[in-house]
Amino acid sequence: MFDTMGSILIIDDESVITDLLKEILEEDYTVESTTSSVDGLARVRAKLPDVILLDINMPEINGYELCRLLKSDSETRNIPIIFITALSTPENETLGLETGAADYIVKPINPSIVMARVKNQMEVKKQRDYLEQLSSIDSMTGVYNRRYFDECLDREWRRCQRSQSALSLVLMDIDYFKAYNDRYGHVAGDDCLKVVAGKLQQVPQRGGDVLARFGGEEFVAILPDTPYEFVQFMAEKFRRAVEEAAIAHVSSKVSDVVTVCVGGATVKPDNKFSPLELLQLADKMLYKAKSEGRNRTYTSCLDTSPGEAAAE
Ligand SMILES: [Mg+2]
Numbered sequence: 201m202f203d204t205m206g207s208i209l210i211i212d213d214e215s216v217i218t219d220l221l222k223e224i225l226e227e228d229y230t231v232e233s234t235t236s237s238v239d240g241l242a243r244v245r246a247k248l249p250d251v252i253l254l255d256i257n258m259p260e261i262n263g264y265e266l267c268r269l270l271k272s273d274s275e276t277r278n279i280p281i282i283f284i285t286a287l288s289t290p291e292n293e294t295l296g297l298e299t300g301a302a303d304y305i306v307k308p309i310n311p312s313i314v315m316a317r318v319k320n321q322m323e324v325k326k327q328r329d330y331l332e333q334l335s336s337i338d339s340m341t342g343v344y345n346r347r348y349f350d351e352c353l354d355r356e357w358r359r360c361q362r363s364q365s366a367l368s369l370v371l372m373d374i375d376y377f378k379a380y381n382d383r384y385g386h387v388a389g390d391d392c393l394k395v396v397a398g399k400l401q402q403v404p405q406r407g408g409d410v411l412a413r414f415g416g417e418e419f420v421a422i423l424p425d426t427p428y429e430f431v432q433f434m435a436e437k438f439r440r441a442v443e444e445a446a447i448a449h450v451s452s453k454v455s456d457v458v459t460v461c462v463g464g465a466t467v468k469p470d471n472k473f474s475p476l477e478l479l480q481l482a483d484k485m486l487y488k489a490k491s492e493g494r495n496r497t498y499t500s501c502l503d504t505s506p507g508e509a510a511a512e
Pocket residue numbers: 212213214255256257258
């Protein structure tokens with residue numbers, strides 16, 4: 201779930217330092233740098249790095265303040281911060297660690313110390329991400345679980361709100377799944393869920409897209425930066441992926457294979473709406489797909505609705 205190369209953001213008001221650190225770390229990591237702490241904060245929030253190297257003495261926001269800001273935000277709290285500073289007294293170092301920094305390196309910069317300490321924090325970060333991922337996975341199907349979905353929706357909602365981009369949700373429900381279990385038994389039912397999850401997972405998705413098991417025989421996809429024009433297209437792709445898996449279902453009233461109903465919804469997140477309302481709209485579209493014959497998709501837009509689009 202993380203890049204083979206970890207990513208690092210360097211924030212130091214002296215370009216001599218950012219250039220030097222970049223040179224030291226570039227071979228092993230994806231490195232970005234900025235000499236402005238305000239820009240640094242914006243960059244962290246736009247694209248979470250694995251590790252941050254942070255100067256203390258800077259105009260605008262100083263390093264201590266920036267560290268506190270990042271540690272008080274649940275989105276950025278888990279990113280290890282290493283202070284790199286000319287402030288060498290134990291008091292400064294203590295204060296640095298007390299604000300939540302993971303490590304503290306005193307200038308002048310020694311390349312091998314920087315490399316070793318960055319490597320340590322990168323390991324810590326990867327371990328943490330891995331453990332987090334373990335508890336975010338639905339054990340039966342291997343896709344994300346409901347808990348992860350809830351967190352991710354909140355996070356993407358805020359991120360899309362900041363970047364003023366559209367956020368889409370797609371809900372999927374297997375048609376006549378109870379009849380499938382009755383006909384083939386629950387073991388086969390579980391296998392069916394696994395295959396369907398695998399097929400949905402394969403639908404070409406971009407890096408930020410998330411597929412989760414919503415509960416029972418329902419799945420959900422979060423599609424960030426996906427405007428309304430594309431949600432219908434994506435919804436249809438999910439529907440087709442399941443149909444093309446060609447899992448026999450003689451008890452289905454709509455097909456001789458397993459199919460899904462799909463409901464999609466899009467919003468440009470703002471304070472007028474909540475993630476729950478987006479979910480409710482997707483659910484409404486899903487219900488419409490069910491009540492109008494199943495194995496079909498409906499999508500809609502929260503706010504300035506361009507109407508509903510349907511496909512079969
Ligand atoms: Mg400085």
